Amino acid sequence: DLPVTHILLTSRSEEHIRKAMQTEEMRTLVCEIPVRTSGEGVAATISLDGADVDNDIHIFLQHSFTELQSRHPDFPRPSTDQLARLASRAGRRFIVASTMMKFIDDRHNDPRDRLQLMLELTSELLPGTEVYKLYDQILSTCTEPTLAYLHLSVVCALVDPLPMSQISKLLGPSQGRDVERVLVQLRSVIEIPTDSSCPVYISHSSVRDYVSHRSNCSLRQDTTSPHSLLALS
Known part of the structure; x- marks a missing residue:
């Protein structure tokens, strides 16, 4: 008979989940599955607190601005530095990046003005507060x-x-x-x-x-x- 397998997917590496997995009775029952992220045969675990997320958010922002430009040809494409600043302000949280783009591209206001407001957000925020500062700005x-x-x-x-x-x-x-x-x-x-x-x-x-x-x-x-x-x- 095949063994019973449980797969746990989480949106972030919560501390209490990690601690539970590291207990003596759980350690032998848990198997971490690596995910291929680059190169043939190269396996790595995707970290939700590392460069993997930074890169994904950067790609998301690039794609979002491309779509915005398709509707607003006169909208100047953000520079590499501006994209990096926006990605930094997202604090590795997709909800922040997504909300920023909804705010910039709300189809009722000038996206250039709204982009500037997002660029003025400080990136020196306590972890977890980025989205609250964004809501303040909105x-x-x-x-x-x-x-x-x-x-x-x-x-x-x-x-x-x-x-x-x-x-x-x-x-x-x-x-x-x-x-x-x-x-x-x-x-x-x-x-x-x-x-x-x-x-x-x-x-x-x-x-x-x-x-x-x-x-x-x-x-x-x-x-x-x-x-x-x-x-x-």
């Missing part, structure tokens, strides 16, 4: 950043996603004002369907993490809790 470009943060918090707090029209009704005439106008400015962090009867939802769980603790956001915030708003609605 919110700061909204007409009313405080209201944008509140509405984004409400979207994240909903157990079941709702269309923008229902979110507006739920919040009432005071807090629910301009929900659609505000949320469309956050296209890079929330998914807005073309069908207005469909619900809006966050593009990544890190958005919920961002609004779950006020300390994650460095912008001025409304003191009203989204849960309080929903409870009173």
Whole structure:
């Protein structure tokens, strides 16, 4: 009989997973499978915290800007240095690189201006905070950043996603004002369907993490809790 085999795939090398694999009772049961990354017969393990990711993000950015240029022929191709700076600011996290490109290429603003905003982001950030600083930057470009943060918090707090029209009704005439106008400015962090009867939802769980603790956001915030708003609605 063939032995029972379990394959564990993770998106990152979490410390508690590594420690569990290294215990005495697990060590003899675990086999690390190397992945060929270059050259015939050359095997290596892909590291999610190393140069493999840097290179993949660089390729992703190159491809994304090529697509952008196909729609905006007048958009100047970023230099090698600019691509390297953007890749560095991603902090080896694809969600950061992907969100940056959604922000730059949102099809409603000048991508040249938005590229410049992304290049101004500092690369000297604590690990894991890169995406929060990016969200700060995105919110700061909204007409009313405080209201944008509140509405984004409400979207994240909903157990079941709702269309923008229902979110507006739920919040009432005071807090629910301009929900659609505000949320469309956050296209890079929330998914807005073309069908207005469909619900809006966050593009990544890190958005919920961002609004779950006020300390994650460095912008001025409304003191009203989204849960309080929903409870009173």
